[in-house]
Amino acid sequence: MNDLDQQTRGAIDAVIAGLARAGYICSRQIATAVFLAQHLQKPILVEGPAGVGKTELAKATAAFLDLPLIRMQCYEGLDEAKALYEWKYAKQLLYTQILKDKLGEELNGVKSLSGALKRLHGAGDIFFSEQFLEPRPLLRALQQPAGAVLLVDEVDKSDQEFEAFLLEILSDYQVTVPEIGTIRAPVPPFVVLTSNNARDLGDALKRRCLHLHIGFPEPALEERIIEVKVPGVSASLRRQIVALIQQLRAQDLRKLPSVSETIDWARVLLLLHADHLESETVRETLNVLLKFEADVKAVENKIPALTYQARHAAGDAA
Amino acid sequence: MQAPLLRFFQALRDAGVRVSVAESIDAFNAVAVTGFADREALKDALGLVLAKTLPEKALFAECFDLFFARDALELGDAEAAPPPAQSADGEASALGRMLLEGDGGALAAAMEQAANVAGISGISFFTQANVYGRRILAEMGLEALDREIDALRRQATPAASARADVLDRRRKLLGEGVRDFVKRQLAVYAAGKTQAMREEFLSSVKLTNLDRSDFQRMHAIVRTLAKRLATRHARTRRRARRGQLDLRRTLRQNMATDGMLFRTSWKRQKIERPKVMAICDVSGSVAAVARFLLLFLYSMHEVMAGLRAFAFSDRLVEVSDILERNDIEPAIAAILREVGYGSSDYGGSLENFESGWLDLVDHQTSVIIMGDGRGNYTNPRTDILEALSKRCKRLIWLNPEPDALWGSGDSDMLRYRPYCHYAGVCNSVRHLERAMTDLLES
Numbered sequence: 024m025n026d027l028d029q030q031t032r033g034a035i036d037a038v039i040a041g042l043a044r045a046g047y048i049c050s051r052q053i054a055t056a057v058f059l060a061q062h063l064q065k066p067i068l069v070e071g072p073a074g075v076g077k078t079e080l081a082k083a084t085a086a087f088l089d090l091p092l093i094r095m096q097c098y099e100g101l102d103e104a105k106a107l108y109e110w111k112y113a114k115q116l117l118y119t120q121i122l123k124d125k126l127g128e129e130l131n132g133v134k135s136l137s138g139a140l141k142r143l144h145g146a147g148d149i150f151f152s153e154q155f156l157e158p159r160p161l162l163r164a165l166q167q168p169a170g171a172v173l174l175v176d177e178v179d180k181s182d183q184e185f186e187a188f189l190l191e192i193l194s195d196y197q198v199t200v201p202e203i204g205t206i207r208a209p210v211p212p213f214v215v216l217t218s219n220n221a222r223d224l225g226d227a228l229k230r231r232c233l234h235l236h237i238g239f240p241e242p243a244l245e246e247r248i249i250e251v252k253v254p255g256v257s258a259s260l261r262r263q264i265v266a267l268i269q270q271l272r273a274q275d276l277r278k279l280p281s282v283s284e285t286i287d288w289a290r291v292l293l294l295l296h297a298d299h300l301e302s303e304t305v306r307e308t309l310n311v312l313l314k315f316e317a318d319v320k321a322v323e324n325k326i327p328a329l330t331y332q333a334r335h336a337a338g339d340a341a
Numbered sequence: 342m343q344a345p346l347l348r349f350f351q352a353l354r355d356a357g358v359r360v361s362v363a364e365s366i367d368a369f370n371a372v373a374v375t376g377f378a379d380r381e382a383l384k385d386a387l388g389l390v391l392a393k394t395l396p397e398k399a400l401f402a403e404c405f406d407l408f409f410a411r412d413a414l415e416l417g418d419a420e421a422a423p424p425p426a427q428s429a430d431g432e433a434s435a436l437g438r439m440l441l442e443g444d445g446g447a448l449a450a451a452m453e454q455a456a457n458v459a460g461i462s463g464i465s466f467f468t469q470a471n472v473y474g475r476r477i478l479a480e481m482g483l484e485a486l487d488r489e490i491d492a493l494r495r496q497a498t499p500a501a502s503a504r505a506d507v508l509d510r511r512r513k514l515l516g517e518g519v520r521d522f523v524k525r526q527l528a529v530y531a532a533g534k535t536q537a538m539r540e541e542f543l544s545s546v547k548l549t550n551l552d553r554s555d556f557q558r559m560h561a562i563v564r565t566l567a568k569r570l571a572t573r574h575a576r577t578r579r580r581a582r583r584g585q586l587d588l589r590r591t592l593r594q595n596m597a598t599d600g601m602l603f604r605t606s607w608k609r610q611k612i613e614r615p616k617v618m619a620i621c622d623v624s625g626s627v628a629a630v631a632r633f634l635l636l637f638l639y640s641m642h643e644v645m646a647g648l649r650a651f652a653f654s655d656r657l658v659e660v661s662d663i664l665e666r667n668d669i670e671p672a673i674a675a676i677l678r679e680v681g682y683g684s685s686d687y688g689g690s691l692e693n694f695e696s697g698w699l700d701l702v703d704h705q706t707s708v709i710i711m712g713d714g715r716g717n718y719t720n721p722r723t724d725i726l727e728a729l730s731k732r733c734k735r736l737i738w739l740n741p742e743p744d745a746l747w748g749s750g751d752s753d754m755l756r757y758r759p760y761c762h763y764a765g766v767c768n769s770v771r772h773l774e775r776a777m778t779d780l781l782e783s
Contacts, residue, residue, distance in 0.1 A: 031376055052385045055385035055389065058374075059390075062374045063374065065367070104589060112588055112589075226393075230361055231363075236395055236398055
């Protein structure tokens with residue numbers, strides 16, 4: 024028992040380190056999710072506000088596990104012809120043409136009709152076969168010999184019917200093509216689904232997944248994210264940036280600044296050669312953080328106070 | 342290690358987290374991978390497998406902390422070990438030994454086991470706490486302990502009575518420990534049940550009798566209802582007259598003709614986005630339920646993008662903006678301030694609607710009117726409702742009055758009813774639910 028616990032802890036730490044090498048700083052919970060998904064062979068459904076790194080998690084996992092990333096962007100009206108497979112129609116038509124031309128040679132010397140039929144059956148039916156199958160992302164992910172990371176992005180944008188159709192793939196890692204039969208994955212792919220909660224996903228889908236909610240990160244974690252993503256920013260500025268962002272998230276805004284905005288802002292500040300926050304700089308760059316005019320207006324006259332507090336919180340007694 | 346997990350699932354279910362059988366199997370598999378000792382990993386792992394929405398995650402975290410709060414039993418007295426002298430006949434009970442040794446961990450484990458046998462997960466009321474406490478103590482062997490103490494006292498040697506004193510004191514502490522434990526279990530298992538009962542009660546209570554303090558919970562119930570309505574309603578697919586060529590099916594159909602395309606087939610599904618307009622009466626005659634009607638309006642607005650909301654008593658105004666910008670309580674207050682509690686004039690309000698917004702109604706629009714249809718003997722202007730009914734896809738009237746009262750006094754409901762695709766009583770959440778199901782299925 025104790026041994027197992029040691030192993031588990033070590034394994035989760037290894038996941039954290041591995042993802043960090045891929046440039047993704049994550050909390051222990053996220054690492055646990057990746058670890059469990061690997062061991063239970065279950066897909067992860069990631070929800071959370073925009074810009075907290077849901078898609079990025081899949082990319083980092085692919086780099087960490089050294090597997091190809093296959094991405095499928097969902098949208099309204101997505102159907103199986105675009106997600107799963109399609110027939111190569113042109114080639115199929117060509118094949119029938121060739122078959123017609125060759126038929127004479129094939130049937131050469133056969134006298135009776137039944138004999139001709141027998142010969143025809145013997146020739147093999149490849150019209151519907153894997154040779155004429157054009158794999159789309161889902162099928163391609165199942166066919167990878169060494170496995171893959173399959174990212175089903177923004178699954179909430181797709182239709183309910185499509186969701187139902189994902190179920191077979193997610194629970195059994197296989198697809199059924201009516202004309203051929205069932206295609207099973209030699210190595211189950213590591214599946215990540217992301218959702219922005221545009222609509223409620225079905226229970227059946229949720230039941231099959233590990234459900235990971237990524238919220239806004241803790242201050243310490245966010246500082247490390249900036250440290251990795253924007254290396255040039257000094258430690259004190261990093262603390263101030265994070266302190267200000269955390270305060271902004273406590274405000275009543277339409278769209279709260281996310282991690283991606285934090286990173287963008289840190290880059291901007293780096294370009295402006297800022298070494299600490301000034302209310303003037305913050306005012307001028309506020310549009311990087313806030314994406315709605317109303318939000319900018321709501322915050323604008325609080326900037327001096329916010330900046331002061333941020334610097335104070337970051338231990339800058341200036 | 343199965344029993345504690347199973348009881349944890351039950352506690353979760355009671356607290357309102359849906360745990361299916363498949364998920365509980367997953368949980369066992371997850372625990373087999375993570376083990377029990379790393380509490381943080383255990384919590385994360387179980388959370389990932391069991392809680393599938395944000396509110397559920399919060400419930401889960403609360404439940405987990407309560408359930409897995411395992412402190413070794415405090416035996417309080419820091420006194421040195423009691424005289425180790427074994428009693429003459431040497432028949433110390435198991436419980437007595439544990440108490441003497443002061444082994445808090447072992448005692449806690451024993452208590453846990455006893456609680457299991459006593460069926461602690463069945464606890465649902467505060468008043469049952471004593472019964473369960475006694476049962477647990479009995480299961481742990483209190484009787485044997487009492488006999489032992491008695492025997493020690495009868496021996497009347499100084500060593501024996503000292504032992505008896507220690508046992509007696511620790512017996513009391515154990516009693517307190519068990520009481521605390523039972524209280525904690527009560528919090529785990531009973532909170533959910535009581536809440537479930539309350540919700541059951543709320544959905545059948547008449548809206549007019551609704552207490553202000555229940556408003557928040559009502560909001561949650563109505564919100565889920567509105568959400569269900571929205572997901573079913575938001576996108577419908579229907580067969581269109583024209584569409585794209587469905588190459589796959591066409592080719593399949595024309596196999597017999599050498600791939601010459603004789604019969605074509607088309608992708609004939611079209612996605613429709615119905616629009617919803619909701620009109621809500623907030624006049625004096627519906628004052629008792631106006632807050633609830635507005636609650637429903639607000640919830641609909643939360644879950645349906647592009648809903649246009651209107652409120653009226655003697656005139657009609659659009660309130661979509663107010664709903665968009667405010668939280669529920671201020672929004673309702675603002676609307677009531679704007680048009681609330683006036684004397685209702687359905688005709689006038691319909692005229693307002695006709696001049697302002699009737700043009701926006703098309704054959705994809707569902708119009709929901711909530712009100713009692715009592716116009717204070719003003720002209721009901723059924724002609725406008727007729728026009729509206731013809732233009733829209735569906736006209737729904739939800740009336741808080743029982744249908745026996747329709748048409749009595751100044752009620753114009755019977756005049757309006759012929760133009761409604763659906764007209765029904767809506768006086769409690771259950772009514773609302775039934776009306777919505779009717780709507781969705783029709």
